Amino acid sequence: MNIEYTNLEKVLAIVLACLATGIWRLIGAIFYNKISEDGILIKWINAVAYSMVSAVMMMILVYPSGILANTSIEHRLIALGIGILLMVLYGRLIYAILISMISFGIFVTYL
Amino acid sequence: MYLKGIYDASNVPGFALGSTMMGFSIIAKEAGFNFWMVMLTTATVWGMPGQVAFAGLYAVGASLFLIFIAVTLANMRMMLMVISGANILNIKKYKLSLFRQVIIFHLMAITSWAQIGHMKDKLIDDDLIKYYTGFSVSIFMFGMTGTLIGFYIGDIISNEILGILIFITPLYILLLVVNSKETFNKISVYLGGLLVIIFYPIAGTWSILISGIFGGSIALLLTYKLKK
Numbered sequence: 001m002n003i004e005y006t007n008l009e010k011v012l013a014i015v016l017a018c019l020a021t022g023i024w025r026l027i028g029a030i031f032y033n034k035i036s037e038d039g040i041l042i043k044w045i046n047a048v049a050y051s052m053v054s055a056v057m058m059m060i061l062v063y064p065s066g067i068l069a070n071t072s073i074e075h076r077l078i079a080l081g082i083g084i085l086l087m088v089l090y091g092r093l094i095y096a097i098l099i100s101m102i103s104f105g106i107f108v109t110y111l
Numbered sequence: 112m113y114l115k116g117i118y119d120a121s122n123v124p125g126f127a128l129g130s131t132m133m134g135f136s137i138i139a140k141e142a143g144f145n146f147w148m149v150m151l152t153t154a155t156v157w158g159m160p161g162q163v164a165f166a167g168l169y170a171v172g173a174s175l176f177l178i179f180i181a182v183t184l185a186n187m188r189m190m191l192m193v194i195s196g197a198n199i200l201n202i203k204k205y206k207l208s209l210f211r212q213v214i215i216f217h218l219m220a221i222t223s224w225a226q227i228g229h230m231k232d233k234l235i236d237d238d239l240i241k242y243y244t245g246f247s248v249s250i251f252m253f254g255m256t257g258t259l260i261g262f263y264i265g266d267i268i269s270n271e272i273l274g275i276l277i278f279i280t281p282l283y284i285l286l287l288v289v290n291s292k293e294t295f296n297k298i299s300v301y302l303g304g305l306l307v308i309i310f311y312p313i314a315g316t317w318s319i320l321i322s323g324i325f326g327g328s329i330a331l332l333l334t335y336k337l338k339k
Contacts, residue, residue, distance in 0.1 A: 017165045018155035020182035028193025029212040047331045049187035050296045051303030052323030053160040057281035058304040066141035087286045
């Protein structure tokens, strides 16, 4: 489902997305020798950031729009589960991605 | 050292990032981005979770405010990466202007940050910053090329293959964050992922913010309680 944004909104969206990331880089550059990496505030910010990144990715996988919506949710989640299991057990990102991706390909093609 | 950075980037890191950006580009095109929006987003945001959050929310017609908040929160860890990266590179020593530092840190993505962490004991400071420059600029080029290819590849390959390519991006990011060193971050990842499944049917795209705040706060509290 694509909802039309005006041209101005499109430009604004990109500027805001750029600022939203740049602001953290700028704060990091200004304060890198002043902010403690072990403080509670930083830990909370980090935890919320991780949680949100995960939420966005799960939203894409569980409630997708477009082409991914034509695949089955079971296939997506089982393939993801395989990847996470391999990652937790062996900690090798590249193998976890490859095996999970191949599993998903097999599910989509043959099941 | 610049060349060594370029050479190292032109292996697995460059191709992995290129494929991920290809996945982003396909997602973004599907979301309604035109060519310039996709290329500009990769070039100016240069932070995968935020880029995907942007495209994901744009696809469902979310407000610009929510897009801003979601991208801000999704790429918040850039600050920590910059703090940590600046220390690894010993940036203070070079007395660079803030503008030059911002340029240097703009190129800092998860891949290049992880790479300098891996190389820091193998190279001296002066070599490390040259290595980082070569590596991060090359990774950026791979990312831009992946974005460019991704935008057009959709017209020539089947929907099944496209589905798999789109699947790689959230998979890659989830596997990356699930492997976080700290326990509370790991718990945050699991909680955020579970909570959004519950909240999305009720709260729509706001579920991202709700899941992020609840997931992260509960994870931190749980970790402190368990430590005591």
